[in-house]
Each structure stands twice: as structure tokens, then as C-alpha cells.
Amino acid sequence: MNLPLFYEQLLARYGPQGWWPVQSASTADPDTPGFDYGYHPADYTFPHNPSERFEICAGAILTQNTAWSNAARAVWQLRQAGAMDPQILVQSPPYQIAEFIRPAGYYNQKTRKLREFADFFLRTAGAAPDRNDLLSLWGIGPETADSILLYAFSQPEMVIDNYTIRILTHHRLLPEKATYGQAKAICTGELPREVTVYQEFHALIVHHAKQHYQRAPYADPLLFSPA
């Protein structure tokens, strides 16, 4: 088993994942059964405009260590309030933002993160940000920075999360206790340097992890499948 083959197996098994979800067309409340989160499988044209781009960035912050179902509620409430907008966010009182994003958890920290990122977004207007500039912001770590670059700005940055380390280590495609940088170097070194591949890879990893890596011992059907 190698990384490209593992990627092909995931893609064959689950199909395109349509990340990053964008709610732009959605009007229903997230509590509605069958709510459309805004995944767009096999459509790699996102984001279509600055509004969608900012929503992706905000979502990357809101989903930190948080289930997407909860982050999506926060996204929706911000949109409903007309506050999914960098200009509004920097002008609004923090307690107001905190109330909108409450369901995403860590709402005090995430309020500060959103407002500081919004300020940065306004200053850099449109251009793809430098990775180190993102990392210098309070609340933007390696994964959030790479998520923003890959999904909001279509830059070829691999996103590594806890699932990626967990799964690839289990498959012995990473050394024990690999760091973020080590994992990223290995993945970028072995997979085709294409934005669509990077986007699908991370999304597929998350989907696969949700099915088979919630709790050890892990029973991964792809681990013993015939090559």
C-alpha cells in the first residue's frame, strides 16, 4: 500500500466529496431534516465570489475541534444576521458575534479569531494570503491556515488533521508520532501536486475516519483489502 493507491481507493469507494461546503444557496434552517450543507461534489469552481470565499474561511475557524453540524449552525446564524461579512464582523460588538456562533462552541475564542481574521481579510482584499502571514494571526494554526489556502484560495497546500495522522499512521504510511510538518511533507511528496487532489484527499480522509476511526481498535476495511 502506498499513498496514491490509498487515495484512489478512497475516491473509488466514496466518490468526490464536494468540499468545502458553501451555504450560499441554502435558505432552510440547519435543524430542518435533510438540510443542505452545501457540498458540491465534482464541482471545483468554488468559491465563486468574495462572499463565498469569506464564508469558507470563517467555516475553517468555526469548525476547529468541532463537528461540522455544529459549525454549520454558526455559519447559518451569521448569514441570517447578515454578519457573515468581514466589514460587519470588525464593527460588531463581540458579545453579539458570540451569540450568533454559540452552537460552534468556544464562542469567546472564536469570536476573537473571526474578528482578527476579518480585519486581515479586509487588509489583503482578494489576493491569496502568504501562509506565514496567516500563521501570525491569533487563532490561525497550521491546519486552519492550510484549509483557508486550499479551499478558499485554491492554493496547493495539503491539509493535515488529527484524522490524517491517525489513519496514515495506522496504515504505516507515516512514522509513529509524526508531526504536522512531517505528515504534510510526505503527503505532498507522494501525491500529484494538484489542488483538486489535495481537496479531495483531505475530504476523503475525514469521511473515511468518521466511518472507521471514531474509536480504537480501528477496523479499517481498506487495510486488508486486496491490492
Place this chain on the structure above:
DNA sequence: AACCAGGACGTGA
């Protein structure tokens, strides 16, 4: 009813 979720930061060793 613990445990986890599409992390990041602050602190002390």
C-alpha cells in the same frame, strides 16, 4: 453519562 468533534494557545518543565 462519559466521550468525542474537520485545533490553537498558554504555561511550566
Place this chain on the structure above:
DNA sequence: TCACGTCATGGT
């Protein structure tokens, strides 16, 4: 560096 504690809601 590294190992912990903290931040917080909602689903299982």
C-alpha cells in the same frame, strides 16, 4: 521541544 490544561456546544 513537549506534555498538559483550557476553551464550550451538541450528538452518541
